[in-house]
């Protein structure tokens with residue numbers, strides 16, 4: 001037909017973080033850009049333009065006040081005071097008058113004027129010698145972004161832009177954006193930024209939403225309305241796929257469905273090797289809704305409840321009672337299987353709506369997780385109390401994240417005992433001997449595992465962070481994703497060391513990082529002596545399939561070979577060879 005043509009197919013390769021084959025139209029999420037479109041206005045339009053500006057200022061003022069109140073409740077006044085500076089900007093009459101004067105004089109809409117005035121103020125401040133003043137430049141830029149969004153009637157909540165079923169195409173999604181995904185509408189997502197163990201990737205798996213990240217330029221190549229085919233396992237994105245491609249993928253999807261059906265039959269079978277060695281598979285959960293699928297996917301119990309997700313993407317942060325209800329629900333749903341409740345790992349990329357860490361140059365090395373909790377007992381104690389109250393069911397366990405020295409464990413335990421005394425006085429029922437564990441995800445903690453061991457009853461290896469901190473490779477940065485190697489000899493040796501120390505002290509060691517969910521690496525971890533694998537529920541069937549096709553004696557031999565290897569590539573190769581031999585079907589689903 002005249003004027004009609006088939007758009008040519010474009011193939012992009014990124015990092016597949018959540019498997020699945022999906023075909024849908026793209027919806028590009030608009031980015032908050034600094035570019036404002038200029039429009040000439042008539043003299044008669046000036047009052048209207050100024051009124052629009054005043055309304056946006058009022059809305060911005062209210063939003064900042066709301067955020068500030070939330071931050072004060074959770075992190076205390078010291079953190080909330082960051083927003084005083086934002087308030088000063090939005091209420092600054094010199095700034096406001098400057099914008100209004102220019103709108104009247106140049107007869108243009110408010111957006112480009114405000115942008116120009118804001119840039120001028122920010123540039124001036126950033127050149128100041130005084131570090132306090134130079135840091136205010138960032139406040140001006142932040143507030144300007146918010147005012148611009150209000151002028152456009154937009155929200156800073158990216159997911160609110162989605163109106164119909166689609167594949168979301170975005171520059172980046174934060175873990176809280178991902179947590180607020182509506183699965184009825186978002187069939188998959190693809191992003192320019194991101195990597196395999198970023199929290200956004202973890203959320204995608206949790207929600208079972210296929211996703212490809214780290215595509216660098218997908219937002220530049222795709223337009224809203226383009227047809228997309230996503231292969232979440234292989235990390236492939238086909239833009240305007242050909243009919244041959246669609247047909248080939250239709251067959252692949254059918255084949256994968258058959259494998260899934262086969263794996264589902266393992267649901268009630270034990271995670272036991274061919275020679276009778278049992279390796280419990282527990283689940284990592286971020287959201288309470290996931291509790292339903294834990295058993296369905298054949299996992300038993302929770303090896304990691306990332307409680308910080310209760311604080312992400314919500315308007316009202318949960319208090320002690322709300323947290324207690326959440327932990328109780330988890331404990332009851334899994335009883336008598338264990339439920340490991342990890343205390344808040346907030347900070348870095350996991351910040352509740354409106355929180356920011358403006359004064360931290362390296363937030364992943366900064367005030368996060370156990371550090372933040374210990375310096376904010378008003379945040380930590382309600383959580384400890386809520387966990388203790390839920391421990392009236394004796395399957396509840398507690399775990400501290402990102403421990404880097406023994407003192408942190410001792411201080412957290414002191415606070416825990418204090419909470420126990422308070423709860424006793426208040427007449428609450430709880431488990432006095434609640435098992436306490438720590439994450440081993442910082443190299444210093446791995447190396448002093450023997451010193452930490454007397455203070456806890458189990459370890460959980462957080463390989464996502466352990467790899468990031470050992471190799472100095474940002475786990476969320478697609479530019480260095482090729483250097484992020486779970487099979488690096490440093491990682492194999494650290495795991496081996498921690499497991500040996502834990503067993504010497506009579507402790508249990510679980511792996512709850514993504515490494516445990518990679519079916520190719522499961523035999524290696526078992527051979528290294530890991531006692532339990534905690535994985536996102538969607539990965540549990542594959543992990544169980546591998547365990548059931550494995551000989552424990554074979555896993556030990558594999559680990560011995562790995563321990564005398566010298567390169568990550570060699571370890572990866574021998575792990576691959578084993579999977580290709582014993583469970584090749586999982587390769588179809590996982591890579």
Ligand code: PEP
Pocket residue numbers: 202304306345441461462463464465466512513514
């Ligand atoms: C880890 O670091 O491996 C881990 C399980 O914790 P998170 O991914 O939540 O940082």
Ligand code: MG
Pocket residue numbers: 441462464465
């Ligand atoms: Mg971690």
